[in-house]
Amino acid sequence: MNQPNYRIEVTGLTKRFGPVTAVDSLSFSVEPGVITGFLGPNGAGKTTTMRMILGLVTPTAGTATIGGKRYGELRRPSEIVGAVLDASAFHPNHSARDHLRIYRTMGGHPAGRVEELLDRLGLAHAAHRKTRTFSTGMKQRLSLATALLGDPQVLLLDEPSNGLDPEGIAWLRRFLRELADEGRTVLVSSHVLSEVQQIVDDIVMIRRGTLVAAGPLREMERFRPSTVLVRSPDAEALKKVLLRGTSDGVAAQSVETGHDGALRVQGLATAQIADLASAARLRVHELLTEDTSLEQLFFELTADSEGDAR
Structure with a gap:
């Protein structure tokens, strides 16, 4: 052309x-x-x-x-x-x-x-x-x-x-x-x-x-913090450890417990979670990074209970 x-x-x-x-x-x-x-x-x-x-x-x-x-x-x-x-x-x-x-x-x-x-x-x-x-x-x-x-x-x-x-x-x-x-x-x-x-x-x-x-x-990534899915038989104890973090300020921004008992952690990478769990002698059976999808970003940014006019 x-x-x-x-x-x-x-x-x-x-x-x-x-x-x-x-x-x-x-x-x-x-x-x-x-x-x-x-x-x-x-x-x-x-x-x-x-x-x-x-x-x-x-x-x-x-x-x-x-x-x-x-x-x-x-x-x-x-x-x-x-x-x-x-x-x-x-x-x-x-x-x-x-x-x-x-x-x-x-x-x-x-x-x-x-x-x-x-x-x-x-x-x-x-x-x-x-x-x-x-x-x-x-x-x-x-x-x-x-x-x-x-x-x-x-x-x-x-x-x-x-x-x-x-x-x-x-x-x-x-x-x-x-x-x-x-x-x-x-x-x-x-x-x-x-x-x-x-x-x-x-x-x-x-x-x-x-x-x-x-x-x-690619810049939308800053609106989409990654979430780490953590499965552990010591979930409640691990949740407290992740939120408390370390003495130098490495801690989770949030930790939510799902209906299946799994933890969804924001603000920490998988390696950091593994290190914190190991230091506290807590068991971890699964660590999986879940990137927030564009669809989730879309609904978060466009949510409106009144609906759209046209």
Whole structure:
């Protein structure tokens, strides 16, 4: 690709629908060459935000730009931005090949692009079939092929893993990584957090239309202290030892006893726990580090008993 890099910049973005504020003073950026996960509970404002970035919804306030320009200011936008907001927007009686040919003609893209994408998206064997016969996974692939007709540098994908089986999710993970490695800017909204954790480089989390957290996934580790699972027949005595710690201040931040009698310890590494137990002549049968998952972080940061407005 010879296209320049395009950065998505959202600044003070706000959208109100009557008395409901769907997006509230939201600011974040999405960098080229990485996959950014756009996370939040259902109704948090993710789709509304993506539609504002694409010029499909007019903001009440704020701006959303791609490469420094609003979507409506882009020349030949389908060659810069590809989007999948609805993976079922196909004429049921069109074949996959006919569907892509129509959109290729509308966008003025090279004729060879259709066959190239059918092959790259693994749809060549089904190119003649009516889209109404397609599985959810095949529709997701066809939606991606449609978005890529203009060979865009920016991709916005709303819940692209919805309805995919494990094989399809693994394929999507590899495919999006290829796109990012090509230098494209990739924004993916999803609530399938276990999959997001395996694929994204950066994270933008929102709740009720406001920013909760943003940044590289690796930096989210500071929000996710590791927990060590400890099983011991001397659990109660060990709990006291871990909380008391050593004379030089090495002690657990917290020790909780689970319903199964196991201890969950924060603030100490496995080696430190083993040393403290040994010094106190207490038995330990198991030590296991449990990293807090992105899903746990998500629920911790977005928990709201009142729910989300939109």
